[in-house]
Amino acid sequence: xxxxxxxxxxxxxxxxxxxxxxxxxxxxxxxxxxxxxxxxxxxxxxxxxxxxxxxxxxxxxxxxxxxxxxxxxxxxxxxxxxxxxxxxxxxxxxxxxxxxxxxxxxxxxxxxxxxxxxxxxxxxxxxxxxxxxxxxxxxxxxxxxxxxxxxxxxxxxxxxxxxxxxxxxxxxxxxx
Numbered sequence: 001x002x003x004x005x006x007x008x009x010x011x012x013x014x015x016x017x018x019x020x021x022x023x024x025x026x027x028x029x030x031x032x033x034x035x036x037x038x039x040x041x042x043x044x045x046x047x048x049x050x051x052x053x054x055x056x057x058x059x060x061x062x063x064x065x066x067x068x069x070x071x072x073x074x075x076x077x078x079x080x081x082x083x084x085x086x087x088x089x090x091x092x093x094x095x096x097x098x099x100x101x102x103x104x105x106x107x108x109x110x111x112x113x114x115x116x117x118x119x120x121x122x123x124x125x126x127x128x129x130x131x132x133x134x135x136x137x138x139x140x141x142x143x144x145x146x147x148x149x150x151x152x153x154x155x156x157x158x159x160x161x162x163x164x165x166x167x168x169x170x171x172x173x174x175x176x
Contacts, residue, residue, distance in 0.1 A: 014048060059101075098118075109135060136162050
């Protein structure tokens with residue numbers, strides 16, 4: 001998609017997600033530097049309160065680009081549905097360092113579970129976690145690991161089956 005199409009699509013899905021995010025509840029969107037302005041605008045146009053940007057430092061293990069700075073960070077555009085709740089007490093680091101090198105990646109944009117657990121730590125312990133683009137299900141595993149309910153959507157049937165199998169295996173491992 002071109003930039004305008006991505007903006008329109010993002011405003012649409014964020015507006016729909018806003019309906020199920022509780023008042024004061026959090027949202028987070030991963031992106032690289034190219035989409036950063038687009039996602040901050042889309043969140044605000046969708047009626048969400050943009051609160052800032054956090055950084056995932058993927059370490060020096062990322063693919064080098066000679067004659068350029070290493071693209072080793074992903075950014076998390078984050079905020080709330082309306083003002084933050086008055087009883088919010090958590091303060092977390094704005095940067096998380098964790099390598100993304102893994103031989104067992106099941107999806108090209110798969111994140112380490114530890115990164116998703118870090119991201120979810122800002123939410124209430126019983127917050128329902130929604131991942132509208134769940135890929136291989138990492139957010140669901142992080143939600144389960146932290147005792148939070150999870151809802152995930154995935155459009156591509158093959159990828160959905162990967163997530164379904166991965167989440168089912170994780171539930172079985174927890175139960176064992």
